[in-house]
Amino acid sequence: MMTHDPEILFSPFRLGDLELRNRIVMAPLTRNRATRGTDAPNELNAEYYRQRACAGLIISEAAQISKQGQGYIWTPGIYSDAQVEGWKKVTCAVHDAGGKIFIQLWHVGRISHRSLQPGGAAPVAPSAIRARTKTFIETGFVDVSEPRALSIEEIGGVIQDYAKAAANAKKAGFDGIEIHGANGYLIDQFLKDGTNKRSDAYGGPVENRARFALDVTDAILRIWDRRRVGIRLAPVSPANDISDSDPAKVFFYLADKLSARGIAFIDVIEGATGGARDYAPFDYLGLRKAFSGAYIANNDYTRELAIETLGEGRADLIAFGKLFISNPDLVERLKLDTPLNPYDQATFYGGDARGYTDYPTLAHEAMRAAGRAGAGAG
Numbered sequence: 001m002m003t004h005d006p007e008i009l010f011s012p013f014r015l016g017d018l019e020l021r022n023r024i025v026m027a028p029l030t031r032n033r034a035t036r037g038t039d040a041p042n043e044l045n046a047e048y049y050r051q052r053a054c055a056g057l058i059i060s061e062a063a064q065i066s067k068q069g070q071g072y073i074w075t076p077g078i079y080s081d082a083q084v085e086g087w088k089k090v091t092c093a094v095h096d097a098g099g100k101i102f103i104q105l106w107h108v109g110r111i112s113h114r115s116l117q118p119g120g121a122a123p124v125a126p127s128a129i130r131a132r133t134k135t136f137i138e139t140g141f142v143d144v145s146e147p148r149a150l151s152i153e154e155i156g157g158v159i160q161d162y163a164k165a166a167a168n169a170k171k172a173g174f175d176g177i178e179i180h181g182a183n184g185y186l187i188d189q190f191l192k193d194g195t196n197k198r199s200d201a202y203g204g205p206v207e208n209r210a211r212f213a214l215d216v217t218d219a220i221l222r223i224w225d226r227r228r229v230g231i232r233l234a235p236v237s238p239a240n241d242i243s244d245s246d247p248a249k250v251f252f253y254l255a256d257k258l259s260a261r262g263i264a265f266i267d268v269i270e271g272a273t274g275g276a277r278d279y280a281p282f283d284y285l286g287l288r289k290a291f292s293g294a295y296i297a298n299n300d301y302t303r304e305l306a307i308e309t310l311g312e313g314r315a316d317l318i319a320f321g322k323l324f325i326s327n328p329d330l331v332e333r334l335k336l337d338t339p340l341n342p343y344d345q346a347t348f349y350g351g352d353a354r355g356y357t358d359y360p361t362l363a364h365e366a367m368r369a370a371g372r373a374g375a376g377a378g
């Protein structure tokens with residue numbers, strides 16, 4: 001293996017019109033710690049993001065664009081005034097610490113439960129096909145509910161919800177938008193033929209299945225400069241019971257159409273989300289070449305693989321997820337090549353400061369060690 005200079009990971013990068021201070025992105029991470037009742041971000045959430053502002057760019061946890069777009073309990077929204085006020089705390093904290101943050105806009109589609117939906121209604125999807133997966137609600141894990149298919153008029157309404165959320169994100173002080181087009185949620189449900197059986201303009205051939213993703217993008221581009229917009233994609237991931245018979249066809253078509261719009265980046269989950277990188281064959285380098293903007297690579301990257309990938313020109317930025325949960329100072333740790341804190345999966349979703357804002361930095365560890373030495377000497 002060729003060895004590459006580790007410094008590439010810590011070199012600046014121009015993303016759209018923004019100068020990022022390194023190539024390390026904090027991946028979007030669902031943590032289910034928004035304020036109960038309002039789903040508004042709070043001081044604890046602001047502290048969590050502030051601690052991680054060393055990233056060249058933070059992508060926020062997924063934020064539902066509407067109540068209908070919610071699929072799990074206590075995830076933050078970006079549709080109400082209280083939520084906008086809450087997010088202001090987050091963006092101020094990150095900006096005060098010298099960081100940059102995009103919000104991830106999310107509609108879960110069929111990955112939801114009636115208890116989370118307005119009026120206890122059925123979740124919505126391109127087609128009325130239930131996912132064989134679970135979500136979590138106040139009482140724990142449950143099967144997702146049977147969805148109903150959106151009418152073509154309703155699709156226009158959902159696109160309007162994305163636009164409203166994008167305008168709210170601007171009010172809340174975000175630096176940009178990441179559209180969540182991955183992991184078996186609504187946009188991915190439209191893209192892939194396992195979940196999209198429509199016979200109207202939004203279903204059938206790839207051009208139709210990509211229409212929803214592109215309509216959402218266009219609605220957001222009426223509000224945000226194209227240099228501040230990106231999208232997350234997961235071409236082959238089976239996350240949330242999704243599949244497509246020809247992912248290359250879908251994602252190369254999409255890359256071409258997104259290039260024409262000049263958006264800033266695609267953030268690509270390579271392989272199975274949180275699982276095997278080689279889950280199914282896919283030409284990620286080809287996708288990178290087919291897209292005009294930056295390529296953020298994600299999924300199970302280590303320091304070594306990140307340096308190698310950047311060194312070989314296979315990505316512009318690397319997104320780290322779970323490692324950022326347990327290492328608020330991940331950039332410094334990667335720079336010094338020091339050990340990383342292990343993460344505790346039991347505290348990923350829901351709860352309080354434990355497993356959220358209490359992971360130690362190197363400075364904390366040094367202080368603790370000095371305290372122990374001092375106590376020993378005294």
Ligand code: 8OZ
Nearest residue numbers: 030062072182183239273
């Ligand atoms: C874990 C739990 C709930 C949601 C994703 C937004 O996979 C998520 C998510 C992850 O994109």
